[in-house]
Amino acid sequence: MPVQVLILPLLAALALALLVHPAPAADAPNPVADAKAFKTYFATKFPKLKLEDFVNGPYSMSEDMRRQWQEKEQFPPYEFALEAGKQMFATPFKNGRTYADCFPNSGIGIRQNYPYFDEKQGKVVTLELALNRCREANGEALYSYVEDEMASLTAYMAVTSRGKPMNIKIPNDPRALEAYEDGKRYFYTRRGQLNFSCASCHIQGPGERLRAEILAPALGIMNALPIYRSEWGGMGTTSRRLITCNSQTRAVPLDPQSDEYRDLEYYLSYMSNGLPISGPGARP
Amino acid sequence: MSMIGNAAFAALLLTSGATQALAASEADFKAAYEAAKTAENRAAALHNRWTTTEVALTTAKTAAAAGDFDAAIAAAKDAEALAKASIFQATSEKERWKDAEIR
Amino acid sequence: MASTIRVRATVNGELTEVQTLIRHPMDTGLVKDAQGAIVPAHFIQQLTFEHNGKTVFLADWGPAVSKDPYVKFGFKGAAKGDDLKIRWVDNLGATDTITTKIQ
Numbered sequence: 001m002p003v004q005v006l007i008l009p010l011l012a013a014l015a016l017a018l019l020v021h022p023a024p025a026a027d028a029p030n031p032v033a034d035a036k037a038f039k040t041y042f043a044t045k046f047p048k049l050k051l052e053d054f055v056n057g058p059y060s061m062s063e064d065m066r067r068q069w070q071e072k073e074q075f076p077p078y079e080f081a082l083e084a085g086k087q088m089f090a091t092p093f094k095n096g097r098t099y100a101d102c103f104p105n106s107g108i109g110i111r112q113n114y115p116y117f118d119e120k121q122g123k124v125v126t127l128e129l130a131l132n133r134c135r136e137a138n139g140e141a142l143y144s145y146v147e148d149e150m151a152s153l154t155a156y157m158a159v160t161s162r163g164k165p166m167n168i169k170i171p172n173d174p175r176a177l178e179a180y181e182d183g184k185r186y187f188y189t190r191r192g193q194l195n196f197s198c199a200s201c202h203i204q205g206p207g208e209r210l211r212a213e214i215l216a217p218a219l220g221i222m223n224a225l226p227i228y229r230s231e232w233g234g235m236g237t238t239s240r241r242l243i244t245c246n247s248q249t250r251a252v253p254l255d256p257q258s259d260e261y262r263d264l265e266y267y268l269s270y271m272s273n274g275l276p277i278s279g280p281g282a283r284p
Numbered sequence: 285m286s287m288i289g290n291a292a293f294a295a296l297l298l299t300s301g302a303t304q305a306l307a308a309s310e311a312d313f314k315a316a317y318e319a320a321k322t323a324e325n326r327a328a329a330l331h332n333r334w335t336t337t338e339v340a341l342t343t344a345k346t347a348a349a350a351g352d353f354d355a356a357i358a359a360a361k362d363a364e365a366l367a368k369a370s371i372f373q374a375t376s377e378k379e380r381w382k383d384a385e386i387r
Numbered sequence: 388m389a390s391t392i393r394v395r396a397t398v399n400g401e402l403t404e405v406q407t408l409i410r411h412p413m414d415t416g417l418v419k420d421a422q423g424a425i426v427p428a429h430f431i432q433q434l435t436f437e438h439n440g441k442t443v444f445l446a447d448w449g450p451a452v453s454k455d456p457y458v459k460f461g462f463k464g465a466a467k468g469d470d471l472k473i474r475w476v477d478n479l480g481a482t483d484t485i486t487t488k489i490q
Contacts, residue, residue, distance in 0.1 A: 034386075041386045075406045077455060079393055188381040190373060193334045193366065199384050233454040252333035260331065 019225045029177045031170050031270055034184065038271045042219045045206070053140035055223040055278040057216030061207035064212060069282065078155055078228035078280045081148070083237035085156030090151065091097065092262040093138040099153075111154075111161035112277050117176040118170060124179050126260040127154055128237060145239035145256035154226045155235060158279030166223055166277065183267025186260050187218075192249030198264075213284060222269045224281030238265060309353035316360035317344055325369035332374035337366040390484040396471050402461040402490055405436065405444070407473060409458075415450035430478055431456070437472040438465050440488075465489050 030138060049060055050086035059066040089107065092098050116126040125133075131153055132142045144147045170176050190197045201210060202218035209215070225238045232240075239256035242264065245254035254260055300322035320341060329335045347356035391410040396403055409431070428450060436444040436475025443462040465471070467489055474484040 037386050067356075072457070075393070075407070075408050075457060075459075077397065077457065079408055079457065080410050083389070178286055184385070188384045189377045190381070191332060193336045193370075193387070197371065197381065197384060203386065230453075247335060249333045252335055252338060254331060 003268045010155050026071045029175070030180050031180055035271050035273060038219060041203070042206075042217055046217070052276050054145030054217050054220035055272075055275050057213040057221065057224060057281070057283060061216070062214050065284075072261070072282060075107055076228070077230070078235055079284050081152045081161060081226075081228065082280065083199045084148075085152035085154070087152055088276045089156050093135070093140050095138055097138050099131070099134055102130070107157060108160045109164065109208060111157045111279070112164045112167045113169075115262060115269060116260070117171055117173065117179060117266070119171060119173055119176070122175045123259070124183075124266045126238070126257065126265050127157060128239060129257050129262070145237055146243065148235060151226045151235035151237045152242070154237060155280035156225065158277060161277045162279070165274050166269055166272045168266065168273055170270060179263045180267055180270065183263035183265070186264045187267060192234065192246065194249045196249040198245070215282075218268065218271070220272050222265065222279075223272055223275055224283075227281040229283050235280070309357070310348075312342075313348050313353045313356045313360060316357045316364065317341075317348070319366060320344070320360045320363035323371065324363050327367050327370045327374065330371060330374040332370050334366055334370045337363050337370060340366055390485045392473050392475070394471070394473055394485060394487045396465075396487060396489040398465065398467050398489060399461075403463070403471075404405045404461045405471065407458045408462040409434075409456050410453065410477060411475070411477065413450070413452055413454045413456060417450070428478060431475045434458070434475045435473070436460075436476070437464075437474075439471060441445055450457050488489065 033045075039051065043049075043051070046054075046060070053060040056066070056069070059069045089099050104110055111127060114130065115124045117123075118125045128145055128150055131150065132145075135142055143153075170180055186200045190200070198218065201215050202221060205215040205216065206217035222238070225241065226235055227236045229240070239261065242261050243253040243256065320337075323335060324337055324341065327337065340359050344356045344359035344363060347353070347359060393408040393410075394405065395407075396405045398404075411431055412429055413431065414426050414429040416425065417425045420426050430450050430452065431448050434446040434448060435442055435445075443465075444458075444460055446458070448456075469489045470486050471489055472484065472486045474482065476482045
């Protein structure tokens with residue numbers, strides 16, 4: 001049979017195959033590829049920025065804001081929380097032990113390793129969770145995840161890691177990959193009556209305004225936490241920010257340290273691997 | 285003519301009619317509220333409740349407690365619609381989220 | 388008890404630059420708490436900076452100033468090693484003072 005006759009149906013089949021967008025299959029999770037694509041997306045969107053600039057959120061998006069922020073960093077609003085956190089960290093529990101006993105390297109310079117996947121428990125452990133577990137193990141009452149004490153403690157631990165690159169590990173454990181994927185799914189899923197996903201603001205909108213605020217990029221967003229927000233008139237934890245983000249889209253927030261939030265923090269932190277810890281941060 | 289006068293008879297009819305209408309409203313409210321609550325429970329199971337649904341449910345309850353069943357039923361129907369929308373959001377987003385993913 | 392006043396004063400040519408961060412709730416008296424009760428007004432009314440017995444900066448404040456206020460200003464006529472005294476008084480009569488060395 002002549003080749004031409006064969007070619008036509010072949011070409012048609014090829015064209016059809018190319019036209020039909022392959023459904024995002026349930027491929028094996030590939031965090032390495034995801035992180036590369038994530039960073040490439042932001043590098044392309046903001047070609048003038050260096051990778052490490054992204055950890056400063058809106059300040060990399062606006063020259064005017066950046067100038068004001070740098071001035072304030074000489075005398076940052078989170079100073080009080082930092083001092084309180086340092087003191088709290090050093091104060092022994094009733095049983096004489098301290099936070100240092102619960103953490104590697106006595107809790108100094110380790111913030112960039114959180115969250116991590118606890119293979120024994122099969123779940124993601126965030127820094128806030130680890131701190132409360134430390135308290136519990138030493139007979140102390142748990143701190144609220146959204147109030148000052150936890151914010152001060154995590155602020156102190158963050159400052160001891162300033163400049164260190166985010167270093168989240170995903171062990172070769174299907175449960176860890178599942179947690180990572182759950183976090184990724186949460187990030188891109190629309191929620192609340194306003195139908196926003198995290199991505200709506202922090203992937204599509206960085207540098208744009210939402211009312212009077214300039215939106216921060218998702219890349220590096222975890223690196224600055226916890227943050228002193230002028231809006232709050234105080235220091236706030238990662239948990240607090242996730243909860244308020246939810247209610248701002250008119251979604252009923254989940255409980256702090258619920259699985260979804262822990263997985264989300266895991267995913268987002270992993271996306272920012274290699275970027276320096278800039279916390280504690282100050283934001284409008 | 286009957287023992288009771290025309291006016292009295294009319295009044296009797298009116299009152300019984302009115303009481304029936306009130307009772308129907310409360311029953312209507314209960315049904316509307318239950319429907320809204322059922323939908324909201326489903327949304328809760330999906331971890332996808334909306335704050336505005338909760339507000340509508342509270343508004344419905346408060347209006348009912350004050351005896352304003354018309355407003356209560358309207359709010360309950362709002363709540364049901366919102367809850368159903370939040371369920372739709374949760375179920376459709378199960379696949380739709382992938383459209384937004386950076387690859 | 389730790390001072391509520393954080394201060395840094397640096398000589399820069401002719402000018403001494405002063406930065407201060409003061410820990411104070413600066414409650415306006417217009418905000419309600421979770422239970423619906425008014426949080427009483429509690430704010431700094433007067434803030435003074437003294438150098439060599441002379442007031443170089445005086446602020447009369449009210450509830451419009453936000454929590455943990457930050458002040459930055461410059462003044463002439465001081466030298467490295469001089470004392471700078473900062474004092475505030477609030478509407479409840481509470482007060483705090485600190486003296487720092489100009490760097």
